[in-house]
Amino acid sequence: MKLTSSALVYSLTVLAAVGLLATLWLWPRLARQRPLPVLGRLALLSVVQVAVLSVLGLTVNNSFGFYTSWDDLLRPGGAPLALAAAASPRGAAPDLTKLVQPTTEGGMETVKDLLPAGTPQEVGKVESIRVNGPASGLSDQVFVYLPPEYFAPEYAKMRFPAVLAIGGFPGTSLHLLDGLRLPQTVTELHRAGQVTPSVIVMARPTVAPPRNTECVDVPGGPLTETWFAKDLPNAVRSAYRVRDSENSWGVLGYSTGGSCALRLALRFPDRFAAAAALHADYQVPNDYSTGGDLFHGDTALASQSDLLWRLRNLPAPKSSLLVVSTRTEENFKATEDFLALARQVAEAHPEFKVDSTFLDDGGHNFDSWQRELPAALKWLGDRLGTFEWVNDRS
Numbered sequence: 001m002k003l004t005s006s007a008l009v010y011s012l013t014v015l016a017a018v019g020l021l022a023t024l025w026l027w028p029r030l031a032r033q034r035p036l037p038v039l040g041r042l043a044l045l046s047v048v049q050v051a052v053l054s055v056l057g058l059t060v061n062n063s064f065g066f067y068t069s070w071d072d073l074l075r076p077g078g079a080p081l082a083l084a085a086a087a088s089p090r091g092a093a094p095d096l097t098k099l100v101q102p103t104t105e106g107g108m109e110t111v112k113d114l115l116p117a118g119t120p121q122e123v124g125k126v127e128s129i130r131v132n133g134p135a136s137g138l139s140d141q142v143f144v145y146l147p148p149e150y151f152a153p154e155y156a157k158m159r160f161p162a163v164l165a166i167g168g169f170p171g172t173s174l175h176l177l178d179g180l181r182l183p184q185t186v187t188e189l190h191r192a193g194q195v196t197p198s199v200i201v202m203a204r205p206t207v208a209p210p211r212n213t214e215c216v217d218v219p220g221g222p223l224t225e226t227w228f229a230k231d232l233p234n235a236v237r238s239a240y241r242v243r244d245s246e247n248s249w250g251v252l253g254y255s256t257g258g259s260c261a262l263r264l265a266l267r268f269p270d271r272f273a274a275a276a277a278l279h280a281d282y283q284v285p286n287d288y289s290t291g292g293d294l295f296h297g298d299t300a301l302a303s304q305s306d307l308l309w310r311l312r313n314l315p316a317p318k319s320s321l322l323v324v325s326t327r328t329e330e331n332f333k334a335t336e337d338f339l340a341l342a343r344q345v346a347e348a349h350p351e352f353k354v355d356s357t358f359l360d361d362g363g364h365n366f367d368s369w370q371r372e373l374p375a376a377l378k379w380l381g382d383r384l385g386t387f388e389w390v391n392d393r394s
Contacts, residue, residue, distance in 0.1 A: 133231025
């Protein structure tokens with residue numbers, strides 16, 4: 001059974017209940033102070049306790065998404081990659097088709113009403129894939145939403161704009177489907193003619209669980225920024241018809257994913273022309289989730305990932321930012337400070353743009369993010385352009 005399956009939780013719950021009943025039934029018979037009865041009592045207590053703790057652990061894991069599979073749990077950080085791209089002779093073109101592999105990981109089958117009933121040409125499609133990154137050495141499962149036009153014959157020679165959507169910490173990419181309801185919202189907006197058809201790539205920020213790496217390259221650790229800025233876009237382009245020209249990729253995220261979205265757009269404006277951030281933070285934390293200082297005392301590296309420092313000290317990038325939150329959010333003052341500085345930069349540098357929108361109330365939760373998502377998607381759609389003709393020679 002899969003690590004995240006409900007069947008595993010139910011099976012262990014039944015085991016715990018049976019073990020408890022067996023303990024009550026057999027305890028009088030095992031009351032003697034002899035080796036075998038003592039071992040029997042220890043075995044019964046162990047079975048019950050291990051089953052109960054396993055149920056609790058699995059329930060917490062399924063809620064927060066620390067681990068998505070047995071490999072995730074038993075081999076933290078992912079297995080070493082053995083890609084054709086990495087093993088190509090010097091000067092030879094890598095075999096990019098090896099970067100993306102279909103997978104049943106992720107738990108997509110557990111999401112009800114993921115898309116309306118119909119064929120992919122009518123309602124689109126969500127695929128689960130595993131992406132292998134030769135530059136970062138990381139491998140992870142992501143979801144890809146393909147709009148109905150992707151399967152229409154008249155669009156067969158077209159490349160689509162793309163949006164990278166990043167969830168929060170802790171969490172799996174599944175939270176973008178069943179918590180944020182991203183494909184469902186995109187479908188509704190698409191049917192209403194409010195967004196341009198786009199390919200949406202849905203990923204978690206925790207590529208090397210259980211540590212929160214905040215989408216940065218950790219010295220001597222996971223190269224998470226390289227994964228998001230280089231490996232993931234390259235892999236998606238190798239397997240799907242998505243654009244690779246200016247203003248063709250955007251990035252969206254909530255919570256930690258929102259922080260990642262802003263950071264990627266500011267650091268890689270040539271890759272991500274626009275970023276929509278829901279309830280983001282603006283500095284990389286140094287706390288239990290990150291396991292301490294991600295930069296190991298390197299203040300120069302830390303400054304590069306500090307959004308306020310970048311706006312004060314580096315040239316303004318050619319990018320567009322949307323900051324979304326609620327006026328009752330805990331870090332609302334930090335959001336106001338970031339926006340004030342960003343608007344000062346935008347006044348002096350027209351190539352840099354910043355917008356914002358706020359709900360009057362709401363917390364750091366999916367209810368607020370669901371209400372904010374349509375506006376963020378429409379804002380992104382207005383900045384990513386439309387289709388691009390496929391060059392058959394590429």
